[in-house]
Amino acid sequence: MNDQPSDLSLTQRDALPDEFRLILSDLPRSEWSDHPDFNGLAAFWLDRHLAFRRLLDALAQDARSRIDGGMATETYAARLSRLGSQLLGDLIGHHQIEDQVYFPELARLEPRIARGFAILDADHHALHGLIDRFATGGNAVLSAVGDAAQRKATGRFLTDLSDFDRLLARHLTDEEDLVLPVVLKHRVG
Ligand SMILES: [Fe+2]
Numbered sequence: 001m002n003d004q005p006s007d008l009s010l011t012q013r014d015a016l017p018d019e020f021r022l023i024l025s026d027l028p029r030s031e032w033s034d035h036p037d038f039n040g041l042a043a044f045w046l047d048r049h050l051a052f053r054r055l056l057d058a059l060a061q062d063a064r065s066r067i068d069g070g071m072a073t074e075t076y077a078a079r080l081s082r083l084g085s086q087l088l089g090d091l092i093g094h095h096q097i098e099d100q101v102y103f104p105e106l107a108r109l110e111p112r113i114a115r116g117f118a119i120l121d122a123d124h125h126a127l128h129g130l131i132d133r134f135a136t137g138g139n140a141v142l143s144a145v146g147d148a149a150q151r152k153a154t155g156r157f158l159t160d161l162s163d164f165d166r167l168l169a170r171h172l173t174d175e176e177d178l179v180l181p182v183v184l185k186h187r188v189g
């Protein structure tokens with residue numbers, strides 16, 4: 001499901017093109033929470049995304065505290081290990097269920113925007129490259145010995161985090177705009 005123009009790839013696009021906003025125009029974001037079927041899969045989906053955004057915010061905040069010297073070496077290592085493992089495990093599982101279960105079902109329900117789900121699937125592959133970079137950078141921090149070495153590794157890791165955060169934010173927003181209206185319209189879940 002990766003046959004799309006390169007300008008719609010995760011690193012290049014600023015938003016989903018209008019052709020994928022057909023259902024969204026009938027069910028705009030401002031109306032989602034008032035929809036009678038919101039408190040099911042729709043709310044759950046948004047909640048998962050919020051958890052990913054919060055985890056990344058916490059990881060970046062911790063990294064800045066470590067670089068500034070406000071957070072102790074051992075405290076930072078323990079938090080990075082815990083929050084990093086949680087983020088990667090949860091995110092990989094989330095992508096799997098989307099690719100294997102939800103995207104095919106939603107594309108079948110709304111064939112007019114089916115290609116949008118292929119774009120989201122391709123995003124996951126791009127994000128897995130960033131996940132690998134995140135894991136490598138995080139492990140470099142955890143294996144750094146001493147205060148100065150850990151701070152230096154954390155500085156590099158913060159750059160990885162910033163790229164990851166920017167592209168994940170793009171993906172989550174576009175996915176919500178594509179998925180939530182279909183979930184609500186067809187009462188999926
Ligand atoms: Fe996704």
Ligand SMILES: [Fe+2]
Binds near residue numbers: 172
């Ligand atoms: Fe998602």
